[in-house]
Amino acid sequence: MYFSTLRLQHFRNYDTLELKPVQGTTVLYGANGSGKTNLLEAMHLLSVGRSHRTAVDREMIAEGQEAAFIHGETQRLDGKHDLEVRLYPLVKPQKRVLLYGKPAERITDMMGHATTVMFGPEDLRIVRDGPAARRRFIDMQLSQIRPSYLKALKRYLSALESRNALLRAARGSGGAALDAQLDAWDEQLAGAAVPVAETRRWFVHELAHNAAAQYAAIAENADEPFALRYTGPLATAGDPGRQMLEGLRRARGEDRQRLYTTFGPHRDDVAMLLCGKELRAFGSQGQLRSAVLSMKLGEIALIENEMGETPTLLLDDVFSELDARRRNALLQSAQGVQTFLTCTDKADAAGARADAFYRVVNTDGHALLQRE
Ligand SMILES: Nc1ncnc2c1ncn2[C@@H]1O[C@H](COP(=O)(O)OP(=O)(O)OP(=O)(O)O)[C@@H](O)[C@H]1O
Ligand SMILES: [Mg+2]
Incomplete structure (x- = not known):
């Protein structure tokens, strides 16, 4: 386009x-x-x-x-x-x-x-900053490729906010009524988490493939494999819905103390590895730049594959x-x-x-x- x-x-x-x-x-x-x-x-x-x-x-x-x-x-x-x-x-x-x-x-x-695919100086933050920067990157790209993803994400974040609001409102109190309410929100949140985690897993897998090929073409060192891996509570789950529900149940005690939800895809991250080592900690300035460029070029190819146009x-x-x-x-x-x-x-x-x-x-x- x-x-x-x-x-x-x-x-x-x-x-x-x-x-x-x-x-x-x-x-x-x-x-x-x-x-x-x-x-x-x-x-x-x-x-x-x-x-x-x-x-x-x-x-x-x-x-x-x-x-x-x-x-x-x-x-x-x-x-x-x-x-x-x-x-x-x-x-x-x-x-x-x-x-x-x-x-x-x-x-x-x-x-x-x-x-669009934007590539600017601030993109190094995808590597350098915390997990939120990487989630934002994934979310921006996925929303363009799969409009239904953005709806799924909004649904998840809205259910998450409701559950957190309930945790805050119930501060100090408890009982069977609260447990029943939390049960209901856990069900909703688990259902909403599935498309988010599954689509992110697919995206990172596809991008990893493209970015690794791009990196190999631009790296000085031919034996420097670049890998991306989706990490997070549901990253490897065979049945993400069930795993989410079980995770929420396990975390309930802690969540009630902290007054927010500690388990779910809002804690996702992407590991960026060069020769199997964390790029953020071990990569040189030039390697970081090459990695980000590879991801951007990989995105162009991914969009073209998925949407049939650049x-x-x-x-x-x-x-x-x-x-x-x-x-x-x-x-x-x-x-x-x-x-x-x-x-x-x-x-x-x-x-x-x-x-x-x-x-x-x-x-x-x-x-x-x-x-x-
Ligand atoms: N809301 C705004 N209203 C009016 N001017 C604005 C507003 N926001 C930013 N600017 C002006 O826009 C200019 C910055 O534009 P921009 O960031 O596009 O610059 P640039 O050409 O990319 O510069 P650089 O080469 O430094 O990156 C500044 O002069 C700033 O004052
Ligand atoms: Mg500028």
Whole structure:
């Protein structure tokens, strides 16, 4: 798929913008703070419903404005798609989605119209940070590939929140009535956990396969196998529903003390191993970078396999950092993939086989795109 039109209004430092991107590679270059990442962020928002760098939607609304409009048209194998996200800081709902100009019933309906893979400097956090960063990574990607996954995840998280609320409300008290209530929530939570754990297990398994092949192609050292393994309470369960139920029962005493649920896929993680050793603890800077790049390239292949078409690739500030071998691997994976690439100097994009160049300039706090 590719973005054929992107329209922004009062988004970050864009007052208004209408862009008709080429199908191939677009280079966006300009000084720090000019608005390059903002543009990639807008496309990311259209694909997964949220920013890649903030959890606070209102930060994306231009200062002093009451709403931001982000409108995209994409061309997919099945035809043209049209979607818009509107952000409001003061009135509820603060995020609204329009499909083909009409309000969508649910935010999750926006999934599947635009598909992106973003690769930027902050992606090293997938390796370096705690398990939550890896769960976020999996969830973002899976929601794009399997829209039903996002619904399943929301259902699980909502049941989890209800069970936690019950634990907090019952603080200090107990008895048969509470046990019966917890029994009911345990059943619900166990049922909701199954699709989440099973889909995550499938995704990590597939991604591991692709990422290992990519890593082998870019690593200096040929005998450095890179592996990903889904870990978590239900990672290896033959019957995840039963295992979840048993786990919740076992943890009930502890949960009642801590006032939250300690067992379940909300504790999942992904082990990243190089030569069988934990990458985060033993990997060099370069190995970490290669691992993350391999995962991103592996994702492109996974999306293509699953959806039958390629995503749009958003490369923020990473191209100039790569050595020749990694750059070539990236260019090979990006063949036939709509790509947006940002850099501060136009010369940094040399070798990127670009089809369009735009200089991004910031004048009086507003971003402007100048086509060359
Ligand atoms: N809500 C907002 N309203 C107005 N301007 C904003 C808003 N949020 C961010 N900005 C402005 O956007 C600019 C940052 O844009 P962006 O992150 O896209 O820069 P960049 O071109 O990617 O820079 P770098 O090369 O440093 O990564 C800053 O000038 C910032 O002040
Ligand atoms: Mg930037």
